[in-house]
Amino acid sequence: MKVVRAKHAGACYGVQRALDLALKSVADGGRAYTLGPLIHNPQVVEKLSDQGVTEVSAIEDAERGSSVVIRSHGVTPQVMRAVAAAGNTVVDATCPHVARAQKAAADMARRLGSVVVVGEAGHPEVEGIVACARESTERVYAVTSPAEVPADIEAPVGVVVQTTQQKDKLDEIVSHLRALGIEPEVKNTICFATSQRQDAAADLSEQVDAIVVIGGRNSSNTTRLFDICAAQCERTFHIESAAELDESWFSGVGAVGVTAGASTPEDQIAEVVARLERM
Ligand code: SF4
Incomplete structure (x- = not known):
């Protein structure tokens, strides 16, 4: 056959990088924790646990003074600060593509005041992107269809997109905003x-x-x-x-x-x- x-x-750049950073953080025999599974792969999560990288569901469950690895999806700025405030070392394995989307959302929120995040509300990556923008404005909307865009949205508007979305979805939202008379500033942060x-x-x-x-x-x-x-x-x-x-x-x-x-x-x-x- x-x-x-x-x-x-197989493993993309961001996932491979997160695995490498997690293993590096326990290379000297230390312990590290991840908030939730580092990746969606039970066999790998089990192997990591054998090597000293343990999954916890809350920051308080990580031993004080240990390393906490941030997953490739990224987290909200609040979680990032809480990890550091709890006396842990942050090992930031946020994928650089996700970090780019977070930075773009934060920057457009500061400059423009309204941000549309094309992505699934509730997905950890989208929650992180939305939270970065919400540091400067409440007018942040996670949407996957034109119907979810508030009818009274006003220019100027920034648009950023969850890394795993389809380009068609981004185009659909941008066209909808144009139909409302808004020419948005668009940062295409899709990862291929x-x-x-x-x-x-x-x-x-x-x-x-x-x-x-x-x-x-x-x-x-x-x-x-x-x-x-x-x-x-x-x-x-x-x-x-x-x-x-x-x-x-x-x-x-x-x-x-x-x-x-x-x-x-x-x-x-x-x-x-x-x-x-x-x-
Ligand atoms: S953004 Fe792309 S490279 Fe980064 S973790 Fe997601 S799929 Fe992988």
Whole structure:
């Protein structure tokens, strides 16, 4: 059976950087904590825990004086300050793309007074971006559709976008603001790691008889990759690790594709590829 890897798959720059920073912070035998799972990958979170990086749900649960790693999604400025105020060392693993969106939102809030954040309200990344803007103005709106833009919004307006959104969504909101007579200042902060993985998965699913998608079941970008592949390739399987592979899935398969979500490190992909090649 031929095994074909998607052109873009697996851990993105921001996730890899967060993993490296977390491991570096415990390299001298110290302890580090993350607020929530560092990445949406249970196997990696367990491995990190064995190496001294523990997940906690509240700042108070982190030992005083230890390192607290901020996830690639980023956090609100309030959380950042609370971590430092609790006597911990902040290891800021906010992805530079997310940090750029936070800075743009804060800057436009100061200068323009109204900011539209194109993104899912309640998503941790969006909460962080919104909170950065709210340091200067209450007129900050997280929206995913034109209907969510307040009808009485007034110029000037800044627009910033959650890194994983589609460009079409940003365009739709900008067009809506223009229709309201507002020419917004737009900072396109979309990161292409996600769309590159989705496009590569779609290409691959046209070339193979079966596809294996690797990534956490709690990872939304992995689930999205699964949906893209499954739409074109009936034999699409979502696994978290090589141990889940079942030889019977591949009877009669000439070529199998492999793709992985942005929270899947290289060693997990290599293990799956090696196992498939032995089948
Ligand atoms: S998907 Fe993009 S923005 Fe998100 S962590 Fe990865 S590199 Fe950063």
